Amino acid sequence: MDRGLEGRKVKMSDPRLSIIDERLKDVDDIIAVSSGKGGVGKSLIASAIALTLAEKKYKVGLLDLDFTSPSTHVILNAGETHPTEWKGIIPPEIHSLKYMSIIYFSGNRALPLRGLEASNALTELLAITRWGQLDYLIVDMPPGIGDATLDIIKLIKRVRFLLVVTPSRLAFETVKKLIELLLELNVPVVGVIENMKMGESTFIRERIREIDLKYLGEIPFDHALEEAIGDPNRFSKTVFAERIREILEMNDYLKGS
Amino acid sequence: MHEWALAEAVISTISRLAESEGLREIKEVKLKIGELQQIELEVFKFALTQLRDSSLLKNAKFNIEVVNAEIKCRNCGFEWSLEKEKIDKDAAEAIHFIPEVIHAFIRCPKCGSPDFEITGGRGVWIEDLKGVR
Numbered sequence: 001m002d003r004g005l006e007g008r009k010v011k012m013s014d015p016r017l018s019i020i021d022e023r024l025k026d027v028d029d030i031i032a033v034s035s036g037k038g039g040v041g042k043s044l045i046a047s048a049i050a051l052t053l054a055e056k057k058y059k060v061g062l063l064d065l066d067f068t069s070p071s072t073h074v075i076l077n078a079g080e081t082h083p084t085e086w087k088g089i090i091p092p093e094i095h096s097l098k099y100m101s102i103i104y105f106s107g108n109r110a111l112p113l114r115g116l117e118a119s120n121a122l123t124e125l126l127a128i129t130r131w132g133q134l135d136y137l138i139v140d141m142p143p144g145i146g147d148a149t150l151d152i153i154k155l156i157k158r159v160r161f162l163l164v165v166t167p168s169r170l171a172f173e174t175v176k177k178l179i180e181l182l183l184e185l186n187v188p189v190v191g192v193i194e195n196m197k198m199g200e201s202t203f204i205r206e207r208i209r210e211i212d213l214k215y216l217g218e219i220p221f222d223h224a225l226e227e228a229i230g231d232p233n234r235f236s237k238t239v240f241a242e243r244i245r246e247i248l249e250m251n252d253y254l255k256g257s
Numbered sequence: 258m259h260e261w262a263l264a265e266a267v268i269s270t271i272s273r274l275a276e277s278e279g280l281r282e283i284k285e286v287k288l289k290i291g292e293l294q295q296i297e298l299e300v301f302k303f304a305l306t307q308l309r310d311s312s313l314l315k316n317a318k319f320n321i322e323v324v325n326a327e328i329k330c331r332n333c334g335f336e337w338s339l340e341k342e343k344i345d346k347d348a349a350e351a352i353h354f355i356p357e358v359i360h361a362f363i364r365c366p367k368c369g370s371p372d373f374e375i376t377g378g379r380g381v382w383i384e385d386l387k388g389v390r
Contacts, residue, residue, distance in 0.1 A: 015267045018273055107347065112371050113357055124354070127262060128354060
C-alpha cells in the first residue's frame with residue numbers, strides 16, 4: 001500500500017543532522033576548549049594543544065566555532081589557505097593540522113548572527129566538513145553557555161570539554177556556570193587549565209578539586225606570547241607552548257579515562 | 258550546503274525515516290530547497306542517483322521544488338527577495354555553502370542594517386515521502 005508521511009514528522013527532518021555523525025565517524029576524540037568568559041586564552045590554548053598533538057605525530061583537526069570573533073586563523077597565520085571542494089569541503093592542512101573556520105566563508109568580514117542563525121551556520125559547517133581520519137578534533141568554542149555550547153552538546157554526543165580559566169575570581173565565577181551545566185547534562189569534562197598565572201594563589205586549583213574535576217595544570221603569564229602570534233614556529237618555542245607540552249604529557253595527551 | 262553533501266544527507270535521512278516507518282521501497286520524495294542554498298539542480302540530481310541505495314530508492318521519483326529567498330529586516334521591517342545576480346561571485350559561493358554568511362555580505366536595501374531575518378528559502382527539507390510497506 002502507498003503511504004504518505006506528510007506532516008510534522010517529515011517536515012521536521014533536517015537532512016543535515018543525519019550526516020554529522022557520518023562526517024565525524026573516523027574522528028577518535030573530540031575535545032571542545034571552552035570557558036565561562038572571553039579573554040582567558042581559549043583560542044591560544046586550543047591552537048597550542050592542536051599543534052602539540054600534531055608535533056607528536058597524532059592526526060589532528062582544529063575547528064574554530066567562534067563565528068562572531070574567530071581568531072585561530074590569526075594564531076596559525078592561515079592567510080591564503082582555502083578548503084577544497086570535494087563532495088563537501090575538505091579542510092586545508094596548516095602546520096600539519098586540518099583546519100576549519102568560518103572565515104573561509106565570511107571572507108573574514110564581520111558576521112553578525114543571532115541565535116538561530118548561529119545554530120544553522122554551525123550545523124551547516126559540521127555537515128559539510130569532511131575531516132577524514134583524525135586522532136583528535138580540537139574545537140575552539142565561543143565562551144559561555146550560549147548557542148554554540150548547546151549545539152555542540154546536542155550535535156556531537158561524544159564531545160568532551162576542556163575548560164580554561166584565569167586566576168581571576170570573575171573567570172572562576174563564570175566557568176562555574178559552564179561546569180554546572182556540563183555536569184548536569186553528563187557531558188564529560190577532561191579537566192581545567194589555569195592560564196595567565198601571575199602569583200602563587202592556589203584559589204582556582206582548590207576550587208576545581210573541590211568540585212572533583214581534574215586540574216590539568218597552570219600556565220604562567222607569558223609576556224613573549226603576543227609577539228609569536230601568527231608565527232606558529234615561534235609560537236611553539238614560547239614558554240606558553242612549552243607548558244602546554246608538559247600539561248599534555250602529564251595528562252597522557254588527554255586520552256579518555 | 259554542497260550538492261553532494263546535501264544529497265548524502267537527504268539519502269541518509271530518507272533511509273532513517275523509511276526504517277522507522279517500516280517502508281521497504283520509496284516511490285516518491287518531495288523535496289524543497291531554499292533558493293539561498295543556490296543548489297545546482299543537475300549536480301544535485303546526479304548525486305542523488307549516484308548515492309541512492311539500490312533496493313530502497315531504486316524506483317524513487319524525486320520532485321524538487323526551489324523556494325524563493327525572502328528576507329525581512331529586523332531593524333526597519335523592510336521585506337525583499339534576494340536577487341542572486343546582484344551578489345558578487347565569491348559571496349554567492351560562500352552563501353552556497355553556509356547561507357548564514359549572507360550577513361557578512363548583504364545589507365538591508367532600505368536602512369543598511371545587517372540585522373535581517375531569512376523568512377523563506379533557507380535550508381532543505383523533505384516535504385513528503387511515499388513508499389510501500
